[in-house]
Amino acid sequence: MLDNLQKFVHLKRETAEINLDPLQRGGILTPEAREALMEWGDGYSVCDFCAGILDRIKNPPIEDFVHGALPEFLGTDQVRITHGAREGMFAAIHALCEKGDWIVVDGNAHYTTILAAERAGCKIEYVPSSKEPDYAISAEGYADAIERAYEHKGNVSMAVLTYPDGNYGNLADAKAVAGVCHDYSVPVMLNGAYSVGRMPVAARALDADIIVGSGHKSMAASGPVGVIGAADEYANVIFRPSSLKKNKEVELLGCTVRGAPLLTLMASFPQVVERVKRWDDEVDKARWFSAGLEKLGMVQQGDRPHNHDLMFFLAENLYEISKTAKKGRFFLYRDLKERGICGIKPGLTRQFKLSTFGLSREDLGKALAAFEEIIESHKQGAGGKETS
Amino acid sequence: MLDNLQKFVHLKRETAEINLDPLQRGGILTPEAREALMEWGDGYSVCDFCAGILDRIKNPPIEDFVHGALPEFLGTDQVRITHGAREGMFAAIHALCEKGDWIVVDGNAHYTTILAAERAGCKIEYVPSSKEPDYAISAEGYADAIERAYEHKGNVSMAVLTYPDGNYGNLADAKAVAGVCHDYSVPVMLNGAYSVGRMPVAARALDADIIVGSGHKSMAASGPVGVIGAADEYANVIFRPSSLKKNKEVELLGCTVRGAPLLTLMASFPQVVERVKRWDDEVDKARWFSAGLEKLGMVQQGDRPHNHDLMFFLAENLYEISKTAKKGRFFLYRDLKERGICGIKPGLTRQFKLSTFGLSREDLGKALAAFEEIIESHKQGAGGKETS
Numbered sequence: 001m002l003d004n005l006q007k008f009v010h011l012k013r014e015t016a017e018i019n020l021d022p023l024q025r026g027g028i029l030t031p032e033a034r035e036a037l038m039e040w041g042d043g044y045s046v047c048d049f050c051a052g053i054l055d056r057i058k059n060p061p062i063e064d065f066v067h068g069a070l071p072e073f074l075g076t077d078q079v080r081i082t083h084g085a086r087e088g089m090f091a092a093i094h095a096l097c098e099k100g101d102w103i104v105v106d107g108n109a110h111y112t113t114i115l116a117a118e119r120a121g122c123k124i125e126y127v128p129s130s131k132e133p134d135y136a137i138s139a140e141g142y143a144d145a146i147e148r149a150y151e152h153k154g155n156v157s158m159a160v161l162t163y164p165d166g167n168y169g170n171l172a173d174a175k176a177v178a179g180v181c182h183d184y185s186v187p188v189m190l191n192g193a194y195s196v197g198r199m200p201v202a203a204r205a206l207d208a209d210i211i212v213g214s215g216h217k218s219m220a221a222s223g224p225v226g227v228i229g230a231a232d233e234y235a236n237v238i239f240r241p242s243s244l245k246k247n248k249e250v251e252l253l254g255c256t257v258r259g260a261p262l263l264t265l266m267a268s269f270p271q272v273v274e275r276v277k278r279w280d281d282e283v284d285k286a287r288w289f290s291a292g293l294e295k296l297g298m299v300q301q302g303d304r305p306h307n308h309d310l311m312f313f314l315a316e317n318l319y320e321i322s323k324t325a326k327k328g329r330f331f332l333y334r335d336l337k338e339r340g341i342c343g344i345k346p347g348l349t350r351q352f353k354l355s356t357f358g359l360s361r362e363d364l365g366k367a368l369a370a371f372e373e374i375i376e377s378h379k380q381g382a383g384g385k386e387t388s
Numbered sequence: 389m390l391d392n393l394q395k396f397v398h399l400k401r402e403t404a405e406i407n408l409d410p411l412q413r414g415g416i417l418t419p420e421a422r423e424a425l426m427e428w429g430d431g432y433s434v435c436d437f438c439a440g441i442l443d444r445i446k447n448p449p450i451e452d453f454v455h456g457a458l459p460e461f462l463g464t465d466q467v468r469i470t471h472g473a474r475e476g477m478f479a480a481i482h483a484l485c486e487k488g489d490w491i492v493v494d495g496n497a498h499y500t501t502i503l504a505a506e507r508a509g510c511k512i513e514y515v516p517s518s519k520e521p522d523y524a525i526s527a528e529g530y531a532d533a534i535e536r537a538y539e540h541k542g543n544v545s546m547a548v549l550t551y552p553d554g555n556y557g558n559l560a561d562a563k564a565v566a567g568v569c570h571d572y573s574v575p576v577m578l579n580g581a582y583s584v585g586r587m588p589v590a591a592r593a594l595d596a597d598i599i600v601g602s603g604h605k606s607m608a609a610s611g612p613v614g615v616i617g618a619a620d621e622y623a624n625v626i627f628r629p630s631s632l633k634k635n636k637e638v639e640l641l642g643c644t645v646r647g648a649p650l651l652t653l654m655a656s657f658p659q660v661v662e663r664v665k666r667w668d669d670e671v672d673k674a675r676w677f678s679a680g681l682e683k684l685g686m687v688q689q690g691d692r693p694h695n696h697d698l699m700f701f702l703a704e705n706l707y708e709i710s711k712t713a714k715k716g717r718f719f720l721y722r723d724l725k726e727r728g729i730c731g732i733k734p735g736l737t738r739q740f741k742l743s744t745f746g747l748s749r750e751d752l753g754k755a756l757a758a759f760e761e762i763i764e765s766h767k768q769g770a771g772g773k774e775t776s
Binding site for chain 2 (some may be wrong): 002005006007008009010011012013014015021023024026027028029032033035036038039040041042043044045048049055059060063065069072073083086087090094099110113114116118119180209214215216217220221222223224225226241242243247250251253254256257258259261263266267269270273300304315326342346
């Protein structure tokens with residue numbers, strides 16, 4: 001096993017010119033982040049002048065970032081760096097909930113919310129979404145879910161809203177959700193993996209008590225790295241100091257991201273702050289692209305008009321093509337790749353998600369043209385066979 | 389707060405030619421790892437062809453690495469990638485121990501072992517080290533600690549040995565420790581943050597049930613990234629699948645390091661495998677360097693002869709100089725830096741640790757010469773004042 005190790009070296013990434021993967025669009029590094037990777041790549045590079053607390057390091061200016069810029073950016077009292085949104089959610093749940101407690105979670109939640117709750121030994125009561133094509137999450141649904149948990153004699157110790165969710169890109173009315181949950185004295189955590197760093201989102205303005213974000217998903221950082229913000233009332237529990245080791249926060253195991261991913265997060269931050277201001281244009285682009293795909297016969301699900309770059313489409317026409325195309329359901333992946341486009345999962349045709357975030361209208365136009373060409377090319381062939 | 393953000397960009401690392409920091413010596417990237425950083429820097433770059441399980445990704449060949457190479461390298465049944473040694477320790481403790489259980493820990497343990505236990509709600513019974521200058525951890529000490537925990541009516545569900553510890557670089561008799569703990573049916577976890585990737589260490593050969601390692605500390609990787617290995621009996625619990633989400637492992641929250649740090653770990657791995665084979669030379673260098681410092685009046689603590697590159701020194705002579713030197717206790721840091729040497733914590737003089745790992749005899753010779761020069765220069769000045 002320990003021979004032929006060269007297969008782990010000099011690996012090249014196969015990627016296309018235009019990448020529509022929602023998971024990847026917000027994590028593309030800025031040139032400044034690439035520079036930071038090279039400068040701070042070595043393990044523990046940020047610890048040269050550490051006095052024992054990662055987020056208090058002054059050189060590089062991590063303290064200013066974590067205690068100055070990030071609380072302002074997230075609209076919250078206190079912030080810490082995490083390994084990612086999921087690790088932030090687990091830290092909050094683990095710190096604030098007891099084993100056996102109930103957590104109320106939107107039905108569109110990312111699987112990691114469920115795993116974070118399961119890992120902490122908590123039970124889950126879902127807030128179901130409305131039916132297709134909207135898949136909407138309502139504030140009233142949270143009241144119903146909390147009531148159902150009470151019927152199990154459960155203690156409801158947290159509510160989570162995925163804002164937006166990672167399937168449909170739906171932005172529920174977070175403030176209304178928080179209002180309902182607060183009526184029951186249940187704190188609200190926003191999973192902002194797809195919002196923080198893409199769009200304006202301030203926890204305080206949405207009455208959210210806790211917010212998590214993802215550096216590699218939406219803040220142009222080389223992950224894994226994320227942020228967790230919380231109002232003082234909860235921050236003081238989540239970030240509680242160890243009773244055994246001075247100056248070390250238990251829930252973070254002392255320090256979290258002590259290396260290059262954090263410096264890439266910092267290096268991209270000025271551009272992230274700027275791009276968030278251009279969110280309206282991102283939404284316009286998304287709607288324009290969605291309209292273009294719908295003209296070609298696909299149907300966008302979720303919020304309409306859509307308010308986020310992440311969109312989910314049904315494509316019965318592509319599914320029909322897949323029944324007879326060479327390579328079957330992999331035809332779409334292959335045909336798009338031939339046209340310099342990637343990011344839709346290999347094998348998907350009947351339904352898929354994509355993102356327009358950070359792509360120019362020119363590139364999005366190329367993507368629309370590619371879809372059109374592909375559909376046309378499969379029409380021309382007899383019995384749906386391809387011509388190329 | 390969100391103005392003047394340029395302070396987070398174009399940050400340069402101030403480092404010296406010869407770095408003696410034990411935390412950093414093993415995490416210096418290979419050229420191949422630097423190449424991987426550039427190629428795979430974008431967030432979620434490794435997920436292009438993922439079917440839902442990080443460690444089963446075939447392109448790049450993460451599956452071969454995690455399920456083939458690493459179990460062989462660590463001498464264990466199953467391995468997963470973690471965010472670092474501390475996160476691996478927490479995962480194992482959280483999975484295998486109940487809140488209120490006792491964990492037996494060597495008195496030289498890194499603070500993160502304590503935090504991992506505290507975070508999991510476990511109590512700690514220490515195995516005290518012997519007195520100075522040895523600070524040795526004995527197998528019998530584990531029996532005594534387990535017995536003491538029993539006296540508290542405690543359930544002892546794990547023993548941890550820091551192998552070597554991060555203060556003295558002591559390598560206890562891990563096999564003997566495991567033998568004693570197994571007599572009590574207590575599983576043994578090795579914290580190999582300073583061994584895995586530096587020296588040969590195979591969990592099975594040491595009768596260890598679980599082992600954690602650190603990519604950024606000792607495997608030439610850009611962190612945070614680590615490894616956890618376990619015998620099947622324990623791996624099946626630590627890596628248990630979610631009961632709610634198919635194919636996702638609860639304790640890892642699904643996936644851990646989905647990005648560049650993992651690819652740097654892989655890219656450096658062939659050289660790590662090779663350097664481990666040269667461990668005898670590393671030990672020779674450490675002993676030679678230690679002898680050199682002792683000739684200058686310092687006294688090495690811990691195992692003698694020493695068996696690891698991490699060493700702890702008492703330096704009464706440097707402490708005496710600090711009493712009258714310009715900049716006081718910061719003189720050593722400044723004087724070494726002027727001579728191209730860093731890695732001893734600013735402000736330390738009376739006692740400090742350092743590492744010789746991966747440094748040439750030539751560079752180590754320069755470091756010895758620098759210490760000698762510094763001591764001499766402070767002797768020459770009247771009343772211990774410096775001359776330069």
